[in-house]
Amino acid sequence: MTRKRTAILISGRGSNMSALIAAASDAGYPAEIALVGSNRPEAAGLQRAAEAGIPTAIVDHTIYGKDRTAFERALHDVLLQHRIQIICLAGFMRLLSPWFIAQWPNRILNIHPALLPSFKGLDTHRRAIEAGASEHGATVHFVVAEMDSGPVVAQGRVPLFPDDTETALAARVLAVEHRIYPLALKLVASDRVRVDDGRCIVCGAVSAEEATLLPRHPAH
Ligand code: GAR
Numbered sequence: 001m002t003r004k005r006t007a008i009l010i011s012g013r014g015s016n017m018s019a020l021i022a023a024a025s026d027a028g029y030p031a032e033i034a035l036v037g038s039n040r041p042e043a044a045g046l047q048r049a050a051e052a053g054i055p056t057a058i059v060d061h062t063i064y065g066k067d068r069t070a071f072e073r074a075l076h077d078v079l080l081q082h083r084i085q086i087i088c089l090a091g092f093m094r095l096l097s098p099w100f101i102a103q104w105p106n107r108i109l110n111i112h113p114a115l116l117p118s119f120k121g122l123d124t125h126r127r128a129i130e131a132g133a134s135e136h137g138a139t140v141h142f143v144v145a146e147m148d149s150g151p152v153v154a155q156g157r158v159p160l161f162p163d164d165t166e167t168a169l170a171a172r173v174l175a176v177e178h179r180i181y182p183l184a185l186k187l188v189a190s191d192r193v194r195v196d197d198g199r200c201i202v203c204g205a206v207s208a209e210e211a212t213l214l215p216r217h218p219a220h
Pocket of ligand 1: 177
């Protein structure tokens, strides 16, 4: 098995990055983390990636001003230089243009801290509490041009309690993020996810625990 060369793009602390690096430290895992890239030179995760012996790259969006195309072309070039096959956005807080996304069809994954399609965008935990939701969670999905909207690869649910604080809820969701992202990358990197009519179909056996993290499709 050739492991898929995977880049993780971050903007901040990189706890999901660390979960992916830990999963990929197993030689049997189908993806190797070949690059960690950041649009922010001060992202704490860069240091952690370097300590793990992973090549890092900074493509600082601020030096491109309002020229998003130039920023994305620079990012794309770095990914090509490192012969990247799969991109994992992990707290990467830049919207990607349709041009960039078209260069990587069904090869960009993102993690979002909500049960999509609920609570797209920012401040998901506060909004879930304010909405009086009884459950919340996180979603890994393929990136498409419309924000937080692509086919769902994995989704993890957590309860939301009436007296929850944003901090407590965020910690509960983050723990589930760290389970679903390694699972989603494993399935995608082993070519077990097919996108059919905007939905992900997973081929092959999954454990009973993993099955609880896959999207449920209504029977045909
Ligand atoms: C995670 O909670 C991730 O779901 C969220 O940013 C956090 C990054 O944490 N992503 C988004 O909100 C994307 N819209 P991390 O840097 O510790 O992985």
